[in-house]
Amino acid sequence: MKGCVIHGAGDLRVDALPAPEPGRGEALVAVRYGGVCGSDLHYWRHGGVGDFRLREPMVLGHEVVGTVLAYGPGGSGPAPGTPVAVHPATPCGACPECRDGRRNVCRDTRYLGSAARTPHVQGGFASRIAVPAEQVRPLPLGLTPKRAVLAEPLAVALHAVRRAGDLAGRHLLVTGAGPIGCLVVAAARAAGAARVTVTDLLPKALEYASVAGADHLVRADDPADPGWPDEVDAAVEASGVAAGLDTCLRRVRRGGVVVQLGMLPPGRSPFAGNLVVSREIEVRGAFRFDTEFEDALDLLAREPSLAGLVSAVVPVADAERGFALAADRTASCKVLLDFGD
Structure with missing residues (x-):
């Protein structure tokens, strides 16, 4: 399958990756769209974002929508074939912040496409991804995948x-x-x-x-x-x-x-x-989000005009052009990568 992998500053590649199998409690999702975020651009341009630096190749992306394909043992959720958005965070649930209801600042969280920890957490810019089943959310009625990809930044x-x-x-x-x-x-x-x-x-x-x-x-x-x-x-x-x-x-x-x-x-x-x-x-x-992800999906379903913030959709095979376009603020707002067959 195709994956959008950052190998270092200025070294973005569309690599052939092994297709994942869903593990225990996981959902296998066929990704359709991925939104290029400012942090993705920082990894591409500078090899890091803030204090988080690349130490190994990493699949980018944390703004992804697609379709459920299957579940691993013990996994359950929306039926296969359901369009879903993927919540990118997996908080630990045990640290003082999680216990205090502030899971967005969990000290041991895993976040798709993040170099905050080593090994890095591989991201969602791939044709297929396996994620914890509790992180997939069905799209509200009337919400298209192209608009739903805004859920992660809207939750922020x-x-x-x-x-x-x-x-x-x-x-x-x-x-x-x-x-x-x-x-x-x-x-x-x-x-x-x-x-x-x-x-x-x-x-x-x-x-x-x-x-x-x-x-x-x-x-x-x-x-x-x-x-x-x-x-x-x-x-x-x-x-x-x-x-x-x-x-x-x-x-x-x-x-x-x-x-x-x-x-x-x-x-x-x-x-x-x-x-x-x-x-x-x-x-x-203000850092990331938690339960606001569901609220973002609901707001996007009510506000179709927000689709106007999607300025371009680029095939993943042409990912570097998509990143260059996303980095050009004179010409674009939100640029999506298209993983569709």
């Missing part, structure tokens, strides 16, 4: 919005209009936000934020842009750059909340700490 966005607190009737600022930032807009709308302002350097990215439901679009490099708010109730930093965090801290009201969602570069980042003190701003991290 839903978790970040929940970390921001009650947004009903409030004004949210989102810095960064990549796929995650755009989905934060959709999640904030679902949470009842009255206004959502989005900043980015690129006009095309801001167009996609508009598709997701943003009210105000601001060029981040233009201090005279009339869309800049004087202040907002809460902010989500989704760009992964220190300048975005600085913008959030300077625009949020006194006593407001800033959620750091974007993964900042390794090492130290400049930080306007005095504003946190003098304005009593709460800064909260």
Whole structure:
């Protein structure tokens, strides 16, 4: 079968891999679509993401949908032939975080396509994958696989919005209009936000934020842009750059909340700490998600317009072109790899 394997920085290959057999408690899934995520791009460009570095070849991908083919011994779930999305996390269930109901920050989790541990956890960009049966979720009625592949990044966005607190009737600022930032807009709308302002350097990215439901679009490099708010109730930093965090801290009201969602570069980042003190701003991290995955599927079923964030579908045989397109933010939002026969 075909698999999209990263061997090192700049070394992405479509390799022939042995087809898996489902083990005890596992489901065998025929993958149809995989969404190229920012972390996949980091592995491709830099050989790592954040503090996680490649030490061996790894199948990429954690945003995958497909069809159940079979189950291993003791495995059960949606009937074979059912379209499903795959929750990419397998928390340990035993650590203090899991016992405290915060499985998304499990200290011993396994996450598809992650180099956080060695051996690495192989990902979902392959024609067939075997995963724990409890990680497959049937698609709600009317939700197409092409739209359902957004469930994983939307779940990330839903978790970040929940970390921001009650947004009903409030004004949210989102810095960064990549796929995650755009989905934060959709999640904030679902949470009842009255206004959502989005900043980015690129006009095309801001167009996609508009598709997701943003009210105000601001060029981040233009201090005279009339869309800049004087202040907002809460902010989500989704760009992964220190300048975005600085913008959030300077625009949020006194006593407001800033959620750091974007993964900042390794090492130290400049930080306007005095504003946190003098304005009593709460800064909260947001990492992955847990039960929000099911909520994301339900929201995608209700919001067909979010399909407009899928900017291209590329055959897996041409994966490097797909990655290059996903990395070109002047031309794309969410790029999918197609594993269909």
